Amino acid sequence: MKDRMQELKAAKDSDDDDEVAVIVDRDHFMDQFFEQVEEIRGDIEKVAENVQEVKRKHSAILSAPNTDEKMKQELEDLMADIKKTANRVRSKLKSIEQDIEKEETENRSSADLRIRKTQHSTLSRKFVEVMTEYNSTQTDYRERCKNRIQRQLEITGKTTTNEELEDMLESGNPAIFTSGIQMDSKIDKQAMSEIESRHNDIIKLENSIRELHDMFVDMAMLVESQGEMIDRIEYNVEHSVDYVERAVSDTKKAVKYQSKARRERMYDVSRGLTAPRSNSWGEQRAFPRGRREQRSRAVTPVPGSS
Known part of the structure; x- marks a missing residue:
């Protein structure tokens, strides 16, 4: 009888040890997760800061009397850094999403999983909010550059409509702007130099906008998987990509039908993603690093997420 009691006690001690090991293991995993959350949050904040700096560069470039190549290079460096950091954020978010989906497929449900889903959401x-602002910044700068080109053309005596100017920009040939213009004065030459400079800016912007469009499509699917959508994505992507895709269309009629079809697709997506937008950025800052405090302060999970 004594031996049997010792066996039972030993078995209980073993079970307790296993339970402690699982808890410690899980706590370590969540600590690593929150470290990753902080890294992602830091990268998003870095992108947001760079977007504000891009805005300042845009204003400085447009207000400068002469082309400032150094400032333009700084702007290009900022844009390259935004692209690099944004791709890193997108990759990490997708990795977290895949881990969550795997656990859900295995029918696992826990407070930790709900916390991770809330943080991921x-x-x-x-991230989508910051990238939407960046996209808006780019399209706004394009419009301002286009307006400058139009004003400089007026200085040389060449008046253009908005549609004519778009056609000229889509040609990709700076010489089209000088066609029929007699550059007899210093003012005319300065105006043409400004036109060529802004045209080059627009070409670079359109490449950036195209890259942003690809990222938006990817992130839209990421947000869709959570049953949520930021409405501004559709507006900014739709209007910015119009500038790029028109350039590869054979006729204006083709552009019209292509744009209509794209809008219908975007509307179909938005109609299927009607979950309300909620929770501000500040509501769900990183949980404290203390494990127990992390759990006690966790945001209430979204219904149906468990």
Whole structure:
């Protein structure tokens, strides 16, 4: 009888040890997860800061009396850094999403999983918000460059409509702007130099906008998987990509039908993603690093997420 009691006690001790090991293991995993959350949040904030700097560069370039090549290079470096950091964020968010989907497929449900889903949702929404602002910044700068070109053309005596100017920009040939213009004065030459400079800026912007469009499509699917969508994505992607895709269309009629079809696709997506937008960036800052405090302060999970 004594031996049997010792066996039972030993078995209980073994079970307790296993339970402690699992808890410690899980705590270590969540600590690593929150470290990753902080890294992603830091990258998103870095992109947001760079976007504000891009805005300042845009204003400085447009207000400068002469082309400032050094400032333009700084702008290109900023844009390259935004692209690099944004791709890193997108990759990490997709990795977290895949881990969550795997656990859900295995029918696992826990407070930890709900916390991770909430954090992933918050980071995804903030990332889309920041990238939407960047896209708006780019398209706004394109419009301002186009307006400058139009004003400079007027100085040389060449008046253009908005549609004519778009056609000229889509040609990709700076010489089309000088066609029929007699550059008899210093003012005319300065105006043409400004036109060529802004045209080059627009070409670079359109490449950036195209890259942003690809990222938006990817992130839209990421947010869709959570049952949420940022409405501004559709507006900014739709209007910015119009500038790029028109350039590869054979006729204006083709552009019209292509744009209509794209809008219908975007509307179909938005109609299927009607979950309301909620939770501000500040509501779900990183959980404290203390494990127990992390759990006690976790945001209430979205219904149906467990």
